[in-house]
Amino acid sequence: MVSYPDSQGAERSLAIRRPPSVTSHSSRASTVRRHRPHRSHFGGSSYQPQNEFPVFTHTGDVEIIISNGRKEQRYLLHKLILTQCSGFFSAGTSDEWANAGEGNSVNPNALARIPSGSAPEKKMWRYELDWGNNDEELPMLIQKKAQSTIFGSGDVAPPPQPPSARNKPSAPQSGFFRSMANFSSLHVPATQSDPDDDLFRDYDNMFRVFYNYPPTLDPINIANAYVECKSLLQLADMYDALEVIGPRVDHHLLRFQGRLWKQIAKYPPSYLKLGYMARSKAIFQEAMVHVVGQWPQGANQLRGQTSDGVIDLIEDKVDELDEMKAKIEGKLFRITLTTSRGERVTPSNNWLDWLAMSLFRQWLAENTTPPPAPILKSPRPPNSRNGGDNSPLPPPPAFNTGRVFRLLGTGGSSYLNHDECKRFLRLSPDQYNRENLKRFERRIDEIKERAKDVVKPVMRNFLELDLGRDGGGLPYLTSTRLELQDFPWDEGV
Structure with missing residues (x-):
């Protein structure tokens, strides 16, 4: 404390201020705001230099x-x-x-201008x-x-x-704004949009996060928030700052909750890349389940656009899922019925029950085997005869058996229902009657129950998205699960 007499002889104490601290600028600024003395505008300016972000x-x-x-x-x-x-x-x-x-x-x-002892x-x-x-x-x-x-x-x-x-x-403008753009002013008028506003926003968000301020990202529209977060992550990647920016992006997107999971289901490859950059386990795992289930549908959007470690992880999980499906298919084809004496049903000891087993196996074979390639050549485009484009037609979409396994896991009337059973049994007029039709349907239901137990391992759902009882209509499996050691950034990929 420093004391000196005033004009009346009284003494006043002045506290010597310490230099402002880098780590405590926020608390210091709030204290100043609470106890700011009255500023007089007489005898000079009351302006104080700013010492807070930015x-x-x-x-x-x-x-x-x-x-x-x-x-x-x-x-x-x-x-x-x-x-x-x-x-x-x-x-x-x-x-x-x-x-x-x-x-x-x-x-x-x-250096020459610095006085000695300063x-x-x-x-x-x-x-x-x-x-x-x-x-x-x-x-x-x-x-x-x-x-x-x-x-x-x-x-x-x-x-x-x-x-x-x-x-x-400068951005193409017209009229008044075109003339104003030539002045190189520090700030663009609020009514004038700048084509680089997104870049200014990204840099500002990055520095705000560095100083533990929340970034200015869209809190309502998840589509806009995705674009802003992706742009911010790309900038952070340029400056080797993903470890700091990633958690902020993860926190912002997870606030959308159910809307986020629905958006990931629509664009899984895009969110897989974003989740990898943000090191977000929740977003990365949710997108990975969709990508593996649909693979190779999203391969073109990921190859060459993300880490090789991510591609290797996808292919490993696809191989694991295919191996599990192959084992389950073998068990499904071996489902059999038995007679009242405990013998396996054959054409010789129970013709009607053997027909039920045959119908199920035929349905399973048709739905788990890719369709054969057409023998006839694809028709040429109309303009090909006149020297037009003779490029081949795009390949058909990849065959995915996920829909079939979902039907087997659902059971009931989702497949081989009453009408199908009736139509099949009518092919044998000597076997078709009301009593045989009821018995035939009971045996089909028995096979369905056994099939439902067989496919349980691939019917597990590891999505945060609520699929409901019917799987939400997804045509692929969602049983892929990532363990802690599977996340590629934990292994330095």
């Missing part, structure tokens, strides 16, 4: 400029926070990087967004030469002038 005037040492020539976002952040959250900034602000080039060098003239210099870094020469390339932050400041003085280099609009072509 500009930490007193403590920030990394300046980041996001600009496209029409508008600009400026950040003054902390090396400590950036290096903890991003491998890109950890490498860029390291001593090894500084010694490798002149991008991080300190202005030598600044505070040491504060090292500063500066990054600007480089749009490159190719419109297909994603713009990347590059390090620029930054001026150093006297540590503890709070003086930083003044904000740079807005970059020229030629850094990136």
